[in-house]
Amino acid sequence: MKLMTISEVSKVFNVSTRMLRYYEQIGLLPRQRKEDYAYRVYDENAIRRLQYIIVLRKLRISLKQIALILKTPEHIHTIEIFQKNIAELNDEITALNTIRDVLKIFVSRLNQNIGTSIKLDLLRNSDIIKIIEPLTLSRINFKEERSMEDLNKANEVLGKLRNVRIVLLPPFTVASYHFVGENPEETVGDVLDKFVCESKLYEKKPDARMFGFNHPNPSPSRPHHGYEDWVTIPDDMEVPAPLVKKKFDGGMYAAHTIAFPDFHEWNLLSKWVEESDKYAPNYSEQGEEIMGGCLEEHLNWIYSSHMGWPKNGIDGYIDLLLPIKLK
Template identity: 45%
Template structure:
């Protein structure tokens, strides 16, 4: 039985090692440990399940539903899940087709009129266009084209593209944070364990129930497909006069402006999409790398991953992965 390393799996299937570890922590796949070998490896069964997961995610099936599909031999249950997703997609298609039809009618109106100053969007024009729509023409016809993987990838990427409505602009205020960093495979988990232990032993959330927690990959340069985070740093905001025990470090965050977007389904390609949104913005410039805190140990000015609903995540859910939700925060400045 051939065993494949997590890095090789990542390269073969074009997904990050962090996403693979998330699928494992969510119970969708299992890794193995070879004797005297430090890294995760995966057998043929795990790879087969991973391929299924990748395709189902590209078909926009939620992770919770994927678990039900893979762990349930009842075909009727799988059909029920697929039908539920089809119904949701049909609703989106109908809404988009309606908008498209109205826009097409407006184009026809403009082309038919010689008066370029016509009040195109007055109430009478809008209602006449809408009433003239033939909603039966809005139905999307099925095609017999093969659903090749490259077409599925293209469709998935188009559907995941970020628009203005998907991005929030927020200001993070200055704050004192306790920081810890770790390196090597699973560096995020290592840093998280140290930070969570500090939070519980110090009763931090009793002293500061509004504490916020952030993490970021502070590898030199972006980690390529097949590579994990070489170094990952995590923070929690603390009272300014609080004592910070080793191995944690006190840092003073200066605050700043960020483009924010909730990480969807643990697809870390959302970082790339958020970067593309910033680069295309006519209001904001990329401010990645600006010194918003000082660090002699790791890089600074990176994008941050904030744990949402942090108090409940720690106090009520004991930092369980199933309750973890991250906000991606990309540093920006106004043009």
């Protein structure tokens, strides 16, 4: 099997290059650099390891647990991890079955009173209160031990976002860098990181923020995609080449926070906006060229850069920002 570049692996497995680099960073996925070859390459063993990681992630195995499975050859440890996850799933199934049964009772009561002006007290039965009290308010991720059709329906319902925020971004001035080629996110990040450190931006603007977006989006029709990063700067600050000073007009966005590298949740945020009764997407006319005007705000990035990226620093969180307007 020939060595594959990070772009080739990304396309074959339909995962982002950022995710692959993150797996490398935390020690899950080995890679190598071929002599006289600037890009990351992966051999057959690395590809098989990646396939294993992807399968385990689809089975809701955490990255921390995957690291233990890959590091420990004894099957007993893997069995223990799987059994622990099965027990947690069983608890969630029990909770969801309870929720379903209570909702069925509510539907039955409401159906009996259709067409009447009677104000129905859904909680008049103290036994129902006792059943509901132990349930948690947190979102339940679960898989039912039923048909694949049932599983897909359950995942569709439970996959809806519950914590979307509406934010208004004000106008601001940014230092921008754009690159199209191999590893564009890493390339632009390195350039902006150098600028933040050398300019002492954090000392001049402690509330500085960092945003990024695909420019252009990945596509089978082009060998490489691009990425553009922005850091907010004082209006009167000059920026050195190759950075470009730009103005951002601001706008209204639907926001959802993810833990790096859960970029697949872009689909969930898009679906939330499309199904909203109050908001509609407000994508840029440039469309795919600039990710429709969507932004990824890398939270605490400026501070971490200023501090030299300490190993025990803040965990990576990102706000996904989708432009919206009132219907």
